[in-house]
Structures are given as C-alpha cells and as structure tokens.
Amino acid sequence: MLELIDISKVYRGGKRSLDGVTMHVRAGLLGLLGPNGAGKSSLMRIAATVTRPSSGRVMFEGSDAVARPEPLRAALGYLPQDFGVYPRLTAREFLSYLAAAKGIRARDARVRIDELLHLVNLTEVAGRALGGYSGGMLRRVGIAQSLLTDPRVLIVDEPTAGLDPEERVRFRNLLNELAADRAVLLSTHIVSDVESVASDIAVLAGGRLVARGLPEDLLRTVAGRVWEVTVPAEHAASLQAGHLVSRTTRTRDGLRLRLLASGPPVPDAEAVRPGLEDAYLAIVNQVAAC
Numbered sequence: 598m599l600e601l602i603d604i605s606k607v608y609r610g611g612k613r614s615l616d617g618v619t620m621h622v623r624a625g626l627l628g629l630l631g632p633n634g635a636g637k638s639s640l641m642r643i644a645a646t647v648t649r650p651s652s653g654r655v656m657f658e659g660s661d662a663v664a665r666p667e668p669l670r671a672a673l674g675y676l677p678q679d680f681g682v683y684p685r686l687t688a689r690e691f692l693s694y695l696a697a698a699k700g701i702r703a704r705d706a707r708v709r710i711d712e713l714l715h716l717v718n719l720t721e722v723a724g725r726a727l728g729g730y731s732g733g734m735l736r737r738v739g740i741a742q743s744l745l746t747d748p749r750v751l752i753v754d755e756p757t758a759g760l761d762p763e764e765r766v767r768f769r770n771l772l773n774e775l776a777a778d779r780a781v782l783l784s785t786h787i788v789s790d791v792e793s794v795a796s797d798i799a800v801l802a803g804g805r806l807v808a809r810g811l812p813e814d815l816l817r818t819v820a821g822r823v824w825e826v827t828v829p830a831e832h833a834a835s836l837q838a839g840h841l842v843s844r845t846t847r848t849r850d851g852l853r854l855r856l857l858a859s860g861p862p863v864p865d866a867e868a869v870r871p872g873l874e875d876a877y878l879a880i881v882n883q884v885a886a887c
C-alpha cells in the first residue's frame with residue numbers, strides 16, 4: 598500500500614537522521630520500535646508527507662507521493678508526536694474545527710464526530726474544555742482527529758508517551774481494532790506497546806532499519822541466549838558490566854538479573870524463554886556495537 602524506498606534524511610546543519618530505510622507498509626498493525634533519536638519521527642513525518650526525504654522514494658498505491666502527495670494525503674490519518682490542541686475549545690468544537698479545515702461538510706462532520714467520540718470513549722466529556730483533559734484523553738482526541746476522514750493509512754507517532762499503564766492498554770487495544778481494516782503504523786520506544794498487538798515489527802536504530810518481521814522472527818535472534826540468575830547484590834555489578842541486562846528485580850536472596858549471554862553466565866544460571874524485550878535489546882545493541 599505505502600512503500601518507503603531507500604529513504605535518507607539529512608537535516609540542515611548536516612544531521613543525518615535516516616540512512617537508506619526501505620519499508621513496506623501493508624494492512625494491519627506495523628510497530629516501529631527504536632530508541633530515542635533512532636529516526637522514528639523523521640520517518641513518520643516523511644511517510645505522512647509533512648517532510649520530504651533528502652533521497653529515496655515514497656510510493657502510495659504505485660504512484661510517487663513525494664512528487665504528488667495529494668492521493669496519499671487524502672487517504673491518510675496522522676497523529677504527530679507533538680500533537681497540540683486549543684485548550685479553550687471543547688473536544689466537539691475542536692473536532693468540528695478540524696473537520697471544516699479538512700473540507701468535510703458540517704452535517705457529515707456532526708455524524709462522524711459523534712461516531713469518533715464514541716469510539717475513543719469521550720462522548721460524556723465532549724462538551725468540556727480540552728484544557729481540563731488528562732494526557733490520555735488528549736491522546737484519544739488526537740486519534741479521533743486522525744480518523745475524521747476514515748483513513749486507509751493511519752500513522753501514529755509515540756501515541757502512548759505520558760500515558761498511565763491503564764490508558765496505555767486501552768490505547769493499544771483501540772489501535773489494534775483500527776488495524777483490522779486499515780494500515781496502522783505505530784512508533785514507540787516501549788516494547789510492550791507493540792508486543793501483544795503488532796504482528797509485524799520493524800526496528801530502527803541509528804537511522805537504519807535493523808530488523809523487520811514477525812515477533813517470532815525477532816525472538817529467534819536470541820534463542821538460547823537468555824538467562825536468569827540470582828546473585829548477592831555485591832556480585833551483580835560485574836555481571837551487569839559484562840552482559841546486556843534486560844531486567845533487574847530485587848528479591849529476598851539478592852538481585853535477580855535477566856541477561857543475554859551465548860552460554861550460562863554463571864554455573865547455576867537458568868535458561869529462560871526469550872521475550873521481545875530481550876530480542877529488542879540484543880538487536881539495538883548489536884547495532885550500537887558495530
């Protein structure tokens with residue numbers, strides 16, 4: 598549906614944020630994972646036709662979306678990372694204003710806005726000024742605005758930033774539902790945001806696409822290399838220094854470390870089933886070590 602081909606981006610001043618990224622976006626939920634500064638927002642802005650790539654092509658349904666962005670724009674919903682609202686407007690007023698700006702007729706807009714307020718569970722507070730909304734509620738307004746035109750491609754940039762765990766789960770489920778009949782590209786640096794919902798995961802690090810596949814493909818990269826050990830707190834530092842540690846838990850018997858190693862890091866280490874967090878850590882750090 599949407600193809601990003603060999604995309605590079607160099608900002609004025611010489612900062613290179615993307616380096617030859619090729620990524621095809623199909624129907625369903627594609628989770629774009631990467632640490633801060635990996636280039637996720639740069640790629641999302643290019644996919645959303647907000648910024649042009651320095652080189653490379655963006656193709657939408659076979660036609661060049663850099664030269665002619667209108668067809669993609671007409672099919673696109675976008676929630677930018679720095680989504681802002683007018684605090685004095687109510688949710689309904691704000692959405693009506695945006696609908697008018699998108700050229701939606703007033704009567705159609707009213708019906709659509711009612712549907713969307715219901716979808717994002719804001720109907721009851723739709724008459725309240727946005728200045729009084731929580732971070733999670735504002736994110737839901739952001740999703741509602743991105744869906745005004747019922748887009749076939751939905752791009753959401755770090756939508757769970759600043760949300761509490763409960764809101765995060767609700768948001769994840771909503772995006773999962775939306776991905777049933779459209780392409781959703783979701784960026785995040787939090788593995789659990791995509792772990793349970795994305796069937797397709799891309800990992801960006803240092804401006805390059807370093808992994809892409811099903812969660813099980815990514816898990817395979819650390820098969821047999823994830824261990825858990827419990828050590829006295831004073832012994833933990835040397836293990837932490839020599840290995841990638843994906844989790845540290847304090848227990849009655851000392852520190853429980855979950856770490857990556859090609860063989861048992863200590864004789865009584867317990868081999869455990871890899872999780873996506875382990876795979877992500879390994880993939881991103883392999884790149885950093887190169």
Ligand SMILES: Nc1ncnc2c1ncn2[C@@H]1O[C@H](COP(=O)(O)OP(=O)(O)OP(=O)(O)O)[C@@H](O)[C@H]1O
Pocket residue numbers: 608609610612613614631632633634635636637638639640755786
């Ligand atoms: N307009 C800009 N001008 C110059 N450099 C920029 C600009 N936008 C981003 N960068 C730089 O490009 C790199 C990638 O930034 P980008 O925001 O795309 O990454 P990200 O993965 O979305 O990270 P974050 O989650 O922290 O936003 C960073 O080093 C950033 O400082």
